[in-house]
Amino acid sequence: GKDHISPGGSYDTAKLVSKKVFGWDAPVTMKYDFVKLKGVPGKMSSSKGKVISLVDALEVYQPEVLRYIFAMNKVDHEFSISFDLDVVTIYEAYDKTERIAWGIDKAKNEDLFLKEKRIYELSQIENGMPKVQPYQIAFRLLTTLLQTYSGDIDAVIASLKDVKEEQKETLRRRCECAWYWIKESAPDCAPDFCFTLREDGSKAEDISGEMLTAVRRVRDEVVPRLDTFAVDKECQQAMYDIATELGLESKALFTALYHALIGKDQGPRLASFFRIIGKEKLQKILSVY
Secondary structure (H helix, E strand, C coil): HHHHCCCCCHHHHHHHHHCCCCCCCCCCCCCCCCCEECCCCCCCCCCCCCCCHHHHCCCCCCCCCHHHHHHHCCCCCCCCCCCCCCHHHHHHHHHHHHHHHHHCCCCHHHHHHHHHHHHHHHCCCCCCCCCCCCCCCCCCHHHHHHHHHHCCCHHHHHHHCCCHHHHHHHHHHHHHHHHHHHCCCCHHHHHCCCCCCCCCCCCCCCCCCHHHHHHHHHHHHHHHHHCCCHHHHHHHHHHHHHHHHHCCCHHHHHHHHHHHHHHHCCCCCCHHHHHHHHHHHHHHCCCCC
């Protein structure tokens, strides 16, 4: 650490003792800067002082992503291991490096490609590239899927139709990390990420009049057609059209639908959220209106 290797620090003393007392040349070393912690969730605060164990960090980060944090940073530059909203950004950065390493995304030049590939290789538990290309799913989307399926990881994996058998173990580990983060960290640092579907038959009491009519029309006219929309924009437009016909602001209709589905003013992008929830579950939730 930089405190030990600074002039007058313990390394200077140990170097003299090594040479003058034992006749050994001191080992070559370099200055490592500090690694800080950011946004540690309450469940981890039982650790003494501002220190967490590797086991704690692996609750939030896949082993490869945790190694990536160290591999991508220079040893003589201070950096933080974050447990707040930065977690999403770090997973996105790792995924981008992975895509470059596997040739899915093209690097700007050969030097950058070699650098990103080497960082990726150093991030792996075993030497070199993995035998199987991992299944990629954005961390942000994964938190939505997990909450939609109430933390049922098997159901989430089953909903992803293109996952290969040999990719499931690594994907399951990512699911476990995402679920831990959404339950333990996100409520404090990213409350907008958190939601619970209304599957208990409850309803939003503030939906009435023309807005109630609009919600019912979305249930009866848009939800049954979910599979027919080629892109999310078409689904969204269908909801806009209902709002326009009834003289309502589209934003107000979207807010009402979020209230009906999760009891919040906002949530995941509504059209894609509809697809994730699925027709059957949507009709059941909205049947109380």
